Amino acid sequence: MHLLIDNYGVKIEVEDEKFKITLEETTRYASALKIKSINLLSPCSITSPALILAAQHQIPVLIYNSIGKVEAWVWSAYYGNISEIRKAQVYFSDSMEGLDWIKNLLEMKVTNQLQNINYLADRVTKHKEQLIENTELIKKELNKLDVIGNFAQLRGWEGNLSKTYWSSISLALEKHVEMDGREQRQPDDPLNASLNYAYGILYGIVESSLLMTGLDPYMGIMHINRYQRPALAFDHIEPFRPWIDKMIMELFIKNVITPECYNETKTDGILLTKYGRRLIIDNFFALMDERAYLGGKRIKKVDHIHYQSGQLVTLLKKFNKEKK
Numbered sequence: 001m002h003l004l005i006d007n008y009g010v011k012i013e014v015e016d017e018k019f020k021i022t023l024e025e026t027t028r029y030a031s032a033l034k035i036k037s038i039n040l041l042s043p044c045s046i047t048s049p050a051l052i053l054a055a056q057h058q059i060p061v062l063i064y065n066s067i068g069k070v071e072a073w074v075w076s077a078y079y080g081n082i083s084e085i086r087k088a089q090v091y092f093s094d095s096m097e098g099l100d101w102i103k104n105l106l107e108m109k110v111t112n113q114l115q116n117i118n119y120l121a122d123r124v125t126k127h128k129e130q131l132i133e134n135t136e137l138i139k140k141e142l143n144k145l146d147v148i149g150n151f152a153q154l155r156g157w158e159g160n161l162s163k164t165y166w167s168s169i170s171l172a173l174e175k176h177v178e179m180d181g182r183e184q185r186q187p188d189d190p191l192n193a194s195l196n197y198a199y200g201i202l203y204g205i206v207e208s209s210l211l212m213t214g215l216d217p218y219m220g221i222m223h224i225n226r227y228q229r230p231a232l233a234f235d236h237i238e239p240f241r242p243w244i245d246k247m248i249m250e251l252f253i254k255n256v257i258t259p260e261c262y263n264e265t266k267t268d269g270i271l272l273t274k275y276g277r278r279l280i281i282d283n284f285f286a287l288m289d290e291r292a293y294l295g296g297k298r299i300k301k302v303d304h305i306h307y308q309s310g311q312l313v314t315l316l317k318k319f320n321k322e323k324k
Contacts, residue, residue, distance in 0.1 A: 002285050003038045010044040014053050032057040060208035070204040075211055082214035088320035093221045102222045105238045110142050112242035113165045120172035127171050134168045151222055176252040186269035190262045193270040198244045198280050207233040209309040247287050
């Protein structure tokens, strides 16, 4: 269970080794054994015993801003033996093994993007021919992935595929929303605003997963290290972005996202209203609890993220031994 706090003035404290959540005259309790993360999306108060209880059970506490970006963290000081892992990260990030790891993540991403375009092609017959043509273009580019020899080439390759992908989505959803490409800052359409907010929550999940396995989220492989930018989270989010894309697309196709979900501002473009944020939050965590196949087993999608973090740790430990 992911604990979501999206009401102003909530108080979180501890009583009988459980989290006590109070809003005005309403109180509920939650066992630390059942909580995977605490997500604070509105101003509230949380006591130090509550933070300690979360740390003892390795429950990350994430504090978000108004556009869904994680602004602060509280986590356990005992997330594994991280020194050897992070030493290996330094060398791995500038190695051919690191390049191959990122290629694998991007291959997963593009494969999922192709599934999204095919999903749209089956539902938008007017543009089906163009959408199928776009999938063929992407498949041809995907076949070139093996011969890419450095990160600069890889970034250019990924950028070109991204343009084809987002033009496909823009075309397919033209009846539901006007979208002129992908906009990460100050979006001027509700689709980009919705994507940005949902991606922000996904970044939080990915970043917490990296931390819990002992990885440094700020030491990237493909994405360049920058101050206060979790570059490795930017790398590791890539295969899972298409999940969010499909979720948001479905909300627009089904007319679930309506004008009451967003408003336009002079300085920040389109922003989601509280109703719109809550709608996306609910759908996001329902998506994370969905099960999908991984290694022949059906497991929750959020556990796919944790599995990927664990796979990198395993690879780093092997990489470290081979370099010694």
